[in-house]
Amino acid sequence: MPDPTTGAGFDAPTPEVAYLSAPKMLSEAAALLDLSARRQAATAAAVAAGGTYEDPDERTYLLRRAALADRLSIEYPDVEDFLTDAVRLAHELAAYDRDHGTGQGPIGPDAIEWDPSHRPYVRQEYEVTR
Template structure:
């Protein structure tokens, strides 16, 4: 059975692969909070916000492992996948509607985050 926590069973980068070059969690919390306060409205900025927020909450869920963190991580991943579905902005090999993401969109976030890191050079 696929495991959203470890990424096993999904055709997506594992958490270690997807987040290897990610900024530390405290720095990302600051970026997400500042960006939310400034309310990005253009499509690329809004997508980056939802992606980085979902990736941050996924990383916290991985570290914490508690039910609350897992639920928040799942919700943020679903919101991000919904954004990509509505705006046709997915970049990875599997779109947000792919059966690949059953039972969780968290690996979708990892796929998109890894692709974003490669393109953005962050």
């Protein structure tokens, strides 16, 4: 049976491989806060000017956020909120990639490979884009 936590049974990198060159989790969390603030400021400025904002960093933000949640859920397996976030954010990334055709890995977000979890999909995408 596939194990989304270890990656066993999925044709995707294991967490150890996917996140080998990832920044420390605290550094990544700080970088994500900064990216989020910049995205919100750009959106607010565009709306104030009467327009809309097409966010070029949206997919990067979704991917990095999903990867951090996945890493936290692995590091702290007894914290159920981390697992819940990892599952939810992985699904959000897959949905975004499906809707926008932005997946970059060899297996698309709709593949049966990701049943029962998109967490290994996040690892595939993270490894391909790092």
